Amino acid sequence: xxxxxxxxKDIHEKIKNGTYSIKLPTINDxxxxxxxxxxxxxxxxxxxxxxGEIHKVxxxxxxxxxxxxxxKKTLNxxxxxxxxxxxxxxxxxxxxxxxxxxxxxxxxxxRFNCSVGTPxxxxxxxxxxxxxxxxxENAYYNKRFVIYLNEEIASRSIFYFIRDELMxxxxxxxxxxxxxxxxxxxxxxxNLDEGQPGLIINEINYLxxxxxxxxxxxxxxxxxxxxxxxxxxxx
Amino acid sequence: xxxxxxxxKDIHEKIKNGTYSIKLPTINDxxxxxxxxxxxxxxxxxxxxxxGEIHKVxxxxxxxxxxxxxxKKTLNxxxxxxxxxxxxxxxxxxxxxxxxxxxxxxxxxxRFNCSVGTPxxxxxxxxxxxxxxxxxENAYYNKRFVIYLNEEIASRSIFYFIRDELMxxxxxxxxxxxxxxxxxxxxxxxNLDEGQPGLIINEINYLxxxxxxxxxxxxxxxxxxxxxxxxxxxx
DNA sequence: ACACATTTGTCCGTATGTATC
DNA sequence: TGATACATACGGACAAATGTG
Numbered sequence: 001x002x003x004x005x006x007x008x009k010d011i012h013e014k015i016k017n018g019t020y021s022i023k024l025p026t027i028n029d030x031x032x033x034x035x036x037x038x039x040x041x042x043x044x045x046x047x048x049x050x051x052g053e054i055h056k057v058x059x060x061x062x063x064x065x066x067x068x069x070x071x072k073k074t075l076n077x078x079x080x081x082x083x084x085x086x087x088x089x090x091x092x093x094x095x096x097x098x099x100x101x102x103x104x105x106x107x108x109x110x111r112f113n114c115s116v117g118t119p120x121x122x123x124x125x126x127x128x129x130x131x132x133x134x135x136x137e138n139a140y141y142n143k144r145f146v147i148y149l150n151e152e153i154a155s156r157s158i159f160y161f162i163r164d165e166l167m168x169x170x171x172x173x174x175x176x177x178x179x180x181x182x183x184x185x186x187x188x189x190x191n192l193d194e195g196q197p198g199l200i201i202n203e204i205n206y207l208x209x210x211x212x213x214x215x216x217x218x219x220x221x222x223x224x225x226x227x228x229x230x231x232x233x234x235x
Numbered sequence: 236x237x238x239x240x241x242x243x244k245d246i247h248e249k250i251k252n253g254t255y256s257i258k259l260p261t262i263n264d265x266x267x268x269x270x271x272x273x274x275x276x277x278x279x280x281x282x283x284x285x286x287g288e289i290h291k292v293x294x295x296x297x298x299x300x301x302x303x304x305x306x307k308k309t310l311n312x313x314x315x316x317x318x319x320x321x322x323x324x325x326x327x328x329x330x331x332x333x334x335x336x337x338x339x340x341x342x343x344x345x346r347f348n349c350s351v352g353t354p355x356x357x358x359x360x361x362x363x364x365x366x367x368x369x370x371x372e373n374a375y376y377n378k379r380f381v382i383y384l385n386e387e388i389a390s391r392s393i394f395y396f397i398r399d400e401l402m403x404x405x406x407x408x409x410x411x412x413x414x415x416x417x418x419x420x421x422x423x424x425x426n427l428d429e430g431q432p433g434l435i436i437n438e439i440n441y442l443x444x445x446x447x448x449x450x451x452x453x454x455x456x457x458x459x460x461x462x463x464x465x466x467x468x469x470x
Numbered sequence: 471a472c473a474c475a476t477t478t479g480t481c482c483g484t485a486t487g488t489a490t491c
Numbered sequence: 492t493g494a495t496a497c498a499t500a501c502g503g504a505c506a507a508a509t510g511t512g
Contacts (some may be wrong), residue, residue, distance in 0.1 A: 002480060005469075007338045023393075030280065037482045042497085047469045055407055057445045058497045059489030066348065068409060068439065080468045101492060122446065156238045159280075163470075172290055174303065179434040179467040197432030197457075199414040209429040209509090222414040229464070232407045233315045234282050235398075237487095237499060261477060272501040277478085293478045294508030444490090 007034055007044035015053065023231055024054065051078055051102045051132035070226050072198065073129060074169040077201075078173065078229045083127055083134070090130050097136075098124040101143065112142055119143040123154050126189050133190045134224055139216035140195045146213055160185065162213070171208035177201055182219065190221045190224025197222055242269055242279035250288065250299055254423045259289065285466025286313055305461050308364060312410065312436075313464045317394035318362055318369070325365050332357040332371075336378065346439065346450045347377055354378040356388050361424050365402040368425045369459055374451035381448055397448070406443035412436055412462065417454065425456045432457055 001009075007030070014020065025033070030041040036165040045062055050055045056062045077085055086130045104118040113119065127134050138212060139158070141149065153161045162168050182190070182198045190198070198219040205214040220227075236244075236255045242265070249255065260268070265276040280297055290298045304310045309319055319327045339353040347353065356376040362369050368437070376384065380403060390394045397403050417425070425433070433454040440449040455462075 001438040004480075008469075030415060039483090043480085049407075050467070052409065055441065055445055056497070057443065057490075059419045059495080060445075060491075061496065063445060068346065068411070070411065072413070078465055078466055079469065081313070089476060091276075097409060111303065161238075164419075170468045170470070172465060174287065175462075175464050175466060176303070176305065176309070177308070177412055177434070178460075179432045181432060195430060197416060199412070199434075206290065208292065209498080210295075210298060212289055225413075227410075227412040229410050229466075230407060231313055231315055231410060231464075232285070234243075234404045235315065235405070239499075263477080274502090278499085289479070292509080294476075296477065296512075321510055 003036060004043035005039045005047070006043065006122075007036060008047040010034075011044060014050060015167060020064060022064055024064065026061060038203075041054065049232065050230070052076065052228070060101065065230075072224055073134075074226045074227045074228045075220075076228045080170070080173065083129065084157040084159060087129055091128075092157070093156050094126040095126040095128070095129070096123065096124055096151050099149065099151055100156055108140060108215070112140070112212050114144075114212070121146060121149045123149065123158070125154060132224055133216050133221060136186060136189055136221045137216060137218040139214060139218075141214050142212065145207065145211060153155060168213060169208040171206045171210070173206060174204040175201060176203075180221075186219055190219070192221065192223070199225065199227070201227070237270060239275050239278035240282070242276065243282040246270075246279060247288065248282060248285075257297065257299055257300060262309060280408075282451065284466070287311065287463070290326060291381050300465075302454065307459055307461045308369075309461045309463045309464045315405070315408065317392060318364065319392040319394060322364055326363075327392070328363040328366070329390050330361040330363070331358065332356065332361055332382065334386050334389055343375060343450070347375070347447050349377060349379075349447070356381060356384045358393070360389060364459075367459055368456060370453050370455045371421060371424055372451060372453040374449060374453075377446075377448050380442065380446060385423065404443040406441045406445070408441060409439040410436060413437075413459075421454060425454070427456065427458070434460065434461070435460070 024032060027038055027041050029037055049056060052065060053062055054062050059134050079086060094226045100122050102120055102122055104112060104114055104116055104120050106116060109205045121143055125137045127137060148160060178200045179197050180200055182196055184194055186198060187194050187196055199222045203216045204212055207213050262273055262276050266273055270372055284291060287300060289297050289299055307441055314321060315414045337355055339347060339349055339351055339355050341351060344351045356378055358374045359374045361422045362372060374427060381401065398405060413442050414432050415435055417431055420428055422429050423434060437453045437454045441448055442448050
């Protein structure tokens with residue numbers, strides 16, 4: 001792990017520990033503490049800025065963000081850790097509704113940027129946080145990269161399997177968020193009355209190589225979950 | 236404007252022009268072309284990466300992202316330009332449903348991180364793209380920073396007014412996305428049948444100073460709009 | 471399979487600009 | 492006004508990944 005990432009991790013831990021109250025030490029303080037260069041410390045802090053954990057004010061310093069409390073659970077999507085990594089204290093379970101291998105058709109190939117006929121895994125899961133149904137995930141994985149999957153893996157964390165077992169290097173993702181009216185079956189799975197809405201995320205996940213390894217559509221339970229992310233103005 | 240931002244702007248224009256096909260010139264090419272340092276060019280390209288316009292592959296180069304086409308209009312929220320800046324070709328109109336000054340209560344003060352009684356503008360607008368009702372925006376502005384507003388300004392772009400006339404420096408924002416069932420009135424405003432859902436964004440907007448100048452809740456027309464953003468994996 | 475060139479990633483140091491306090 | 496702290500910009504060295512032959 002590069003130095004700036006391990007710095008970011010360490011500073012993140014200290015923030016969670018309550019080591020700092022509101023204001024972080026200055027860059028120079030960190031430079032001394034960690035025996036690192038200024039730019040390295042800046043890179044580390046920028047990670048935490050991107051993740052919505054802190055913000056910076058020129059001429060003043062770095063400050064810990066207050067977290068706005070919602071009645072619902074809040075999924076910080078910029079963390080890119082999947083449910084399992086996003087709710088560490090809580091019990092994440094997944095009921096595998098379907099797991100199959102199929103051939104990519106025209107439409108999927110367009111999304112995957114692969115040729116028609118490419119073998120894909122299809123996984124449909126009902127996901128729970130502390131036994132509350134939180135989302136219905138329909139995911140396709142390009143078998144060229146995700147060479148193996150089974151029900152046991154899918155019932156735990158596909159994300160960790162891909163990252164830590166298959167050792168794939170996850171790069172970036174395109175996220176499309178929308179809403180829709182759910183059908184009878186979807187409502188039943190999420191324990192919702194008929195005609196209720198769902199919060200939809202369509203995701204295209206890329207490896208660091210730029211290849212797409214996963215395309216998914218997840219219907220989240222709007223009564224239980226909020227999405228959160230922080231945006232830095234680049235104008 | 237700093238050099239890396241003007242570089243980013245220039246490269247962005249060239250991408251839109253079709254100057255490059257898929258792969259961008261190398262960093263070194265840009266270093267020569269713009270007489271800039273390597274890190275400056277990297278900073279410029281990183282802006283475009285953040286905005287989901289390009290991606291990079293170590294050892295290989297920078298590549299233009301394919302844009303996935305949706306049937307709906309797509310709002311790239313990481314651009315932080317408001318509707319007016321996000322749909323440049325199209326006609327943005329806003330019908331001001333309410334504009335008033337009020338005193339911050341307990342709940343608003345918690346969100347604004349200000350004391351109870353602080354004067355706030357409240358603006359409720361129905362927003363249109365090419366005469367299609369696209370969203371209902373309920374926004375509060377801290378009068379301490381947004382010292383003036385009127386209906387004429389609100390019917391155009393509050394965002395540009397704040398940035399270009401009031402010269403406030405917009406920093407970052409917290410975004411909370413959810414869905415809900417709309418009530419009769421909300422559906423009527425958005426030309427939806429009763430009982431239809433809405434895509435909700437709750438926003439807290441900060442200045443570069445770290446002060447909150449705006450808190451808003453917008454109900455988007457789920458039939459017309461998708462949200463888009465790109466996420467870089469920082470693990 | 472291997473070596474090599476290319477290209478991006480990380481890290482350091484330094485100087486100067488700009489905003490805050 | 493001066494001191495502090497972050498922002499921008501440049502240059503150089505080496506690491507790591509990719510692509511080629």
